[in-house]
Amino acid sequence: MLKAVVLLLGFVGFSLQQRCYQSYKVECAKNDQTIEWKDFGNNSYALVKEQYWQQDAEKRCIELGGHLVSIHSKEENDFVHNLRNNNSVWIGRNKLNDPGKTGLTAGHYSWSDGTPDDLPVLWDKRQPNEPWSDCMFMANREDNFGEWSDYFCDQNPPVYYTPNPPYALCKKPKA
Structure with a gap:
């Protein structure tokens, strides 16, 4: 009986760790990867290969000294599109900065x-x-060449939008 309980708990823990970005609002372990920053113009950009909901992706970028990427020109959008390397990314x-007005009432x-x-x-x-x-x-x-899609901030887009949940793409001023 004890072995069955331990096995079940181990399976549940493995499932949560593997699926934390899909179904459960739990803290995911951060990757031990080295985050590589690439320069464009006056800024540095990094693809953080950790899957988050949009607001958690923003928090992760803040931890790294930046924010989720903001895009201000077609050239910058092309750079971001290439940097994401065929991954879905939150921008x-x-x-959310329009207090009390989200969804259909958003300004x-x-x-x-x-x-x-x-x-x-x-x-x-x-x-x-x-x-x-x-x-x-x-x-x-x-068929996506850097175009933007809308979705709920606290959910991952369904598979017909993107096969994998989006990563964070961070931007900060060049050091």
Whole structure:
């Protein structure tokens, strides 16, 4: 009996560790990877290969001295698209900085780092399609070349959007 309980607890723990980004709101272990920063213009960027919901991805970027990526030109968007290396990534554009107004009542999207909203939304051809969605990501699909999709901030996009939950793509001023 004791062996069965230990085996069951071990399986549940393994399942939570493997699926923490999909079904459960639990703290995931951080990767021991070395995070590599790449420079573009006056900023440095890093693909953090840890899967999060959008707000947790923003917190992780803050821990690293930056924010989720904000994009201010087509050239920067192309750089970010190439840096993500066929992975889905959260970007820092959301409706969360409009207190009390989310989903259908939201006024506008803004960047989580507070930089100006100076670039039109580069919507994926199927977007926007979630009226209650407050966050944006770049999906990993063959037909996505850096366009943006909307989705709920506290959920991972379904498989038809992207086969894997998004990673964090962080940006900070160049040191």
